[in-house]
Amino acid sequence: MTSRPGGTRGAGGRRPDWVGDRRWQAGFLVGSALGVVATVLGRRAERSARRGLVDWDAVERLAVARAAGAPGQLSPLELRAADAAYRDAMAVVVPRLAAALGKPLPGVVERAAVVDRAGWVRANVTTFRALISRIEGELLAQVVPPGGGLASATMVIANRWVTTRQLGFLLGFMGTRVLGQYDLALLSAEAEDGRLLFVEENIRATARSLDVPIGPFRTWIALHETTHAFEFEGHPWLRPYLAERLERQLAMVSGSASTLGQDTLRALGRALRGESAGEHWMERLMSDGQRALFRETQAVMSLLEGFSDYVMDEVGKGLVPDVERISARFHERREHRSGFERAVLRLTGMDLKLEQYKRGERFVRAVAESRGRAALDRIWESPATLPTAEEIEAPAAWIDRVLDRLPARATR
Numbered sequence: 001m002t003s004r005p006g007g008t009r010g011a012g013g014r015r016p017d018w019v020g021d022r023r024w025q026a027g028f029l030v031g032s033a034l035g036v037v038a039t040v041l042g043r044r045a046e047r048s049a050r051r052g053l054v055d056w057d058a059v060e061r062l063a064v065a066r067a068a069g070a071p072g073q074l075s076p077l078e079l080r081a082a083d084a085a086y087r088d089a090m091a092v093v094v095p096r097l098a099a100a101l102g103k104p105l106p107g108v109v110e111r112a113a114v115v116d117r118a119g120w121v122r123a124n125v126t127t128f129r130a131l132i133s134r135i136e137g138e139l140l141a142q143v144v145p146p147g148g149g150l151a152s153a154t155m156v157i158a159n160r161w162v163t164t165r166q167l168g169f170l171l172g173f174m175g176t177r178v179l180g181q182y183d184l185a186l187l188s189a190e191a192e193d194g195r196l197l198f199v200e201e202n203i204r205a206t207a208r209s210l211d212v213p214i215g216p217f218r219t220w221i222a223l224h225e226t227t228h229a230f231e232f233e234g235h236p237w238l239r240p241y242l243a244e245r246l247e248r249q250l251a252m253v254s255g256s257a258s259t260l261g262q263d264t265l266r267a268l269g270r271a272l273r274g275e276s277a278g279e280h281w282m283e284r285l286m287s288d289g290q291r292a293l294f295r296e297t298q299a300v301m302s303l304l305e306g307f308s309d310y311v312m313d314e315v316g317k318g319l320v321p322d323v324e325r326i327s328a329r330f331h332e333r334r335e336h337r338s339g340f341e342r343a344v345l346r347l348t349g350m351d352l353k354l355e356q357y358k359r360g361e362r363f364v365r366a367v368a369e370s371r372g373r374a375a376l377d378r379i380w381e382s383p384a385t386l387p388t389a390e391e392i393e394a395p396a397a398w399i400d401r402v403l404d405r406l407p408a409r410a411t412r
Contacts, residue, residue, distance in 0.1 A: 054132060055164045060125045062165060066172025067117035072205045074116060082200045083114045089219040090196075092319065093226050100315045101227075102377070103234035108226060112196040117175040120199045123183055124171055130185065135250045179203050180221045182228035186243045193233055196225050210329040216320045220327075223316055227308040235380045245297050252290045295389040298356065302392050303379065306360015310368070359392050366395035371403060378402055 074082075090109045098104050115123070179202050184194030198221065207217040232238055316323040334357070367375055378385050385406065391398035 053160055053163060054129075054167060055160060056125060056129050058164045059128075059168045059171065060122060062168025063121045063125065063171035063175060064118045066169065067121055067175035070117065070176040070201070070205075072201050074201050074204075079114050079116060079200060082198075085215070085218060086112055086114055086198055086222065089215075089222045090226065093219060093222045096319055097223065097226055097230065097311070097315060100311070101230055101234070103230055105226065105230055105233065107193065108196065108229050108233075111193060112198065112222075114198050114200050117199060117201050120178060120181070120197060121171050121175045123181075123197060124174075127183070127185065128167065128171070131246075131250070134247070175199075177202060179206060180225040182225050182232070184232060184239070186239060186246055194229060196222075196229065198222070198225070206330075206333075210326070210333060212322070212326045212329060216322060217326060220312055220316055220320045220323060223312040223319070224308045227311045228304065231304055231307065231380070237382060238380075241383050242297070242300060245293060245300075249290070249293055249297065252287070252293070299387055299389040299392045302356040302360035303363065303387060304360070305356040306358075306362070306364050307376070307379070309357055309361040310364040314368075314373070363387060363392050363395050363398070367399060370395070370399060375399075375403060378408070381408070 087109060090112055094105050094108055178199055180199065181197045182194050183197050185192070198218070203218060203221060204214060207214045210217075313323065313327050316327075320326065364376065367379075379387070379402075385402050387395075387398045391401070
């Protein structure tokens with residue numbers, strides 16, 4: 001068949017072959033171009049995805065903005081003025097605490113700082129970022145392997161957007177509630193001493209809501225946080241002990257990334273429906289090994305928080321005016337939270353923190369009442385004398401194992 005100029009039809013009205021050929025060629029060229037574009041976009045998306053699992057600058061902006069929206073903001077001048085009040089409180093707390101616990105705490109006063117809510121957020125963004133960085137590379141290698149293409153990279157970018165906003169909300173929420181913190185980088189390569197942070201805006205707001213005087217309340221909070229310094233700085237084995245367990249937990253999380261997202265959604269759904277069956281939703285995501293390590297670490301954290309709560313009340317009796325009323329109102333406030341707060345605490349895992357205070361203090365107080373306050377010194381001898389998850393709930397079992405059977409200064 002002879003082709004005709006001008007694209008006219010051939011004999012019998014049929015379209016010439018050269019027209020179909022050109023359309024096929026055009027389609028091929030367009031398809032090839034789209035393939036190139038998809039490849040370029042996929043590579044760009046992969047590069048973007050590998051920037052990290054979280055946009056930390058955005059986390060900080062979101063959290064600071066949320067925390068800044070709470071009432072009671074203080075100016076830099078007001079914060080500097082409060083710094084002197086905490087130094088005075090610490091000057092009284094440190095020697096009294098050292099005498100009660102039999103451990104000197106040099107340098108703690110110099111490492112105390114008064115911060116606003118934004119300052120607390122920034123300090124904890126740094127901490128969270130350091131933790132996530134330990135597993136980020138391995139997780140990214142699993143979810144967006146080289147050449148994984150546009151789909152997997154896009155999913156990571158979408159997840160980063162969601163995770164960034166979740167962390168921003170969490171830190172912003174906590175930034176309006178945390179009163180004080182012993183800030184210790186457990187996984188830092190250099191074993192530097194921690195620093196004490198006092199979130200003055202929240203401390204003032206809490207004192208007003210409890211209708212207690214701000215001076216004694218500051219001293220009472222300082223007792224709790226300084227006791228944490230005693231726990232870690234007076235017992236050098238404790239930091240590497242906890243760091244090793246945290247490293248193992250992070251390694252286990254990074255090794256199970258493939259099903260974590262779907263499992264998390266299912267577990268959150270059950271938590272929202274109240275289907276806990278006595279087990280926290282986070283534990284449902286764990287293997288048997290992860291769950292055992294998690295509970296072991298929770299027992300130690302319960303001890304740390306409970307011991308500090310016990311000390312702040314017992315040592316506070318001779319140091320903080322009207323400490324019984326302050327303590328009673330503060331603990332009552334912990335128990336009575338709005339439905340929104342309870343839901344947020346449970347979904348973020350912060351309800352575990354509150355449970356740690358109660359379980360730990362019950363254990364410490366039971367030991368002290370049974371064998372005297374001096375018996376509490378045995379807790380801090382070594383990892384072997386720490387209470388297990390079962391013993392935190394049954395102090396008599398710890399007393400039998402450690403005080404009655406285990407030789408003093410045992411090591412493991």
